Amino acid sequence: MSSHNPHDLSRRDFFKIVSSFVGSLMGLILGLPLISYFVSPALDEQGGEKWIPAGPLDNYPVGEPTLFTFTLTKQHGWEKTAQSYGVYIIRHSDTEVTVFSNVCTHLACRVRWHDDVSEFICPCHDAHFAEDGTVISGPAPRPLDKYEYKIEDGTLYLHLVEG
Amino acid sequence: MTQKPSRTQALYAWLDERLGLTTINKLVLDRKVPKVNWWYTLGSATLFLFILQVVTGIFLTVYYVPTPDHAYDSVNYIMQGVRFGWLVRGIHHWGASFMVLFVFLHMLRVFYMGAYKYPRELTWMIGVLLFVLTLGMGFTGYLLPWNQRAYWATTVGTQIAGTPPIIGPWITRILRGGEEISALTLSRFFALHIWMIPGLMALLIAVHLYLVIRIGISNPPSKDE
Known part of the structure; x- marks a missing residue:
């Protein structure tokens, strides 16, 4: 039963248009929330900042990179997870220290101080860093990251900023 | 006739030549259908619900974890912490009830219209299996939130499954994965359910x-039959 006027919509075309319109609408109504549902944790408030006490400054011998580790408990979805952090603290004087993150700037493995060669070396892809954090060799794109710090009553505090 | 085909027409023609879209369209959508009524849409409605449930x-499953120490908390997280988690779980929850209802109504329609008769007996038998499996989905899915209602409903359900003589206790033990409801029950119900x-x-x-496409839809029964 085709229409007489070529401008008239046939019954078949009408249903084609209505079905694809309703179908797309339903797909959109369900599809957009599903995307939001999947990316949701990435949109949540991340990080924050915190001052971490690293003990008396006297714990750290002058001129020698010393590893200091600490753990923070974080809530991830339905679970609390303990996250461990490591920093190398180099004391220069009674008021000045340098605090390096031990996270390699290449692909986030953890670097280790090697006393015999006086370098930080990453075990994953052999990135070498000098005592001042600069890149000596290997794939690292930038020097080791530094933490801000403060010294109050002889106690060292690290400024942890995330996100 | 001599008009140059548009780009979309050309793309359709290219795909059609390789995939046979026109043939599929003819066989699946352009089938001959007798004059029927709204009751004949229940099968399609059930299929839609099945896809929605899938x-x-x-x-x-992006957030749900089937272990006793996390199942309840992960469902809570879906409801409270995930954007539109309430919607996704809500649709799954209501879709489950509606699916049981629609499968059953579909079955009643086929029964009352006599559409299960020759040559559609196989379609009917498979449909009965699908009905039972739908109930199985409801039964296994009910335990997954791991709340009090889930726990006790499964206690009762697996106990009922154990009522036949001789093999009964075995059925209960197999369903529960042991004597009582435990982590093993939860993980096996999860595996069955998903x-x-x-x-x-x-x-x-x-x-x-x-079978529906091959045999076609039956006519509604008429007076002289």
């Missing part, structure tokens, strides 16, 4: 639809 179910039963259902639905 999609929302897959998305629920892999085994829906996989089997998808297969049977494919055969069911093949």
